[in-house]
Amino acid sequence: MSASNPMIWQSMLDELLARPTEPEPAPAGLTLADLPTPALLIDEAVMERNLARMAAHLRDHGKGARPHSKTHKCPPLAKRQIELGAIGICCAKPSEALVQGYAGVGSILVTSAVLDAGKLRLLAQMVAKRGVDLAVVVDSELGLSRLAEAAGEAGAELGVVIDLDVAMGRTGTRDDKLMLALARVAEEHPSLRYEGIQHYAGHVQHIADFAERRDASLSLWETVSKRLDLLDAEGLTPRVVTGAGTGTFDIDVGVTRLTDLQVGSYAVMDQEYRIIGGATTEQFEAFEPALTVLCSVISEPTSKTVTVDGGYKSFASDSVAPEPCSLAGARFVFGGDEHGILIPAKGSQEPLLGERLQFIAPHCDPTINLYDYAWLHRNGEVLSRWPIAARGCSW
Secondary structure, X not given: OOOOOHHHHHHHHHHHHOOOOOOEEOOOOOEHXXXXXXXXXXXXXHHHHHHHHHHHHHHHOOOEEOOEOOOOOOHHHHHHHHHOOOOOEEEOOHHHHHHHHHOOOOEEXXXXXXXXXXXXXXXXXXXXXXXXXXXXXXXOHHHHHHHHHHHHHHOOOEEEEEEEOOOOOOOOEOOHHHHHHHHHHHHHOOOEEEEEEEEOOHHHOOOOOHHHHHHHHHHHHHHHHHHHHHHHHOOOOOOEEEEOOHHHOOXXXXXXXXXXXXXXXXXXXXXXXXXXXXXXXXXXXOOOOOEEEEEEEEEXXXXXXXXXXXOOOOOOOOOOOOEEOOOOOOEEEEOOOOOEEEEOOOOOOOOOOOOEEEEEOOOHHHHHOOOOEEEXXXXXXXXXXXXXXXOOOOO
16 A cells, blocks of 8 residues: 555544544533524434334335434434444444444444545554454455555454445446456455445435336346346355435335445435425425524514524535424525525514524535534423534545
8 A cells, every 4th residue: 555654644543532422411401492503403202213213114124224324423323223223334434434433333334435545544453453343345456455455454354345336427336347356356355354235326315206216216226136146146145235325215125135225314304305205295204304403583684584693604505495493484595604594484473583493404414514513302401412423524
């Protein structure tokens, strides 16, 4: 592997490991009215219903859950998912995996290829020191060779999952010869453990029409199935076939070879998912919005609008707008970094200055990434503060 300054990487790891990872109980009697706004909230009862529903659904269909922690970036929530039967979690980046692994999460799949020597060394050292069951996806010979070298140097065994691309064009390989070669090397290398394949179709997850979403997803899985047949014929039958997501959770469970689902947003939900169609409903109602952002009304610049203290620095703005939990028909418009402008529906009562309003997040993953912690609450009472320990883990 290319030279990499170990002092830099150790410094970065030390910074990650200095972050709090355990819940902090709230003072007795703390309520939502006491919190400084904007505040990231998770309704504990709603979250628990979502977690239980997904766990039961996958269990009933004989599939494993491998929730994607890039959604919440929160070790306590990852551990709760495992308590409810998940076989492990996914992490998008090595830094996320390091936070989760050192916090006590025992089984992790890194779902994007890693080629940097420093990152791979840290992952391999975590496996050697903490016994984490870690696998990393690969889609190139270079990536596999560097993964093997890091594992050998650390005296660790690392799992290998081959990332397949069918139509998305983001990561993965479409080359069948390369797929077979990677599987063969991983199977035979003493420091590697060949696990199987990953197929994730992120571009399918938010197709609005359920029938179109179903047909698109199953068509892609048919292509994957043919590639699995090639692996079978070479004696490289995958133990793991992982993929899918919240948008196809009730579709992909019918795919025979799929072993586990990388569902993420279901735990807390967001407006992006709420507006797609369900199997029998106009909106996606299988899971409930547990995640909200609490804002305060701070100004009334005109007789037809009010301003809240949450803007681009409080909500992800890459997709739809935040949705007010009350005030039916009201519309949120971003008013800059610090402000949101709320336009009440015609004829409805306007919020009062100082009033507090909750908004469903547009996109949960990047919204959560804006906060250091989330306040867990139930019936208006604040229960605890959960650290978003992997916030900003972009490497």
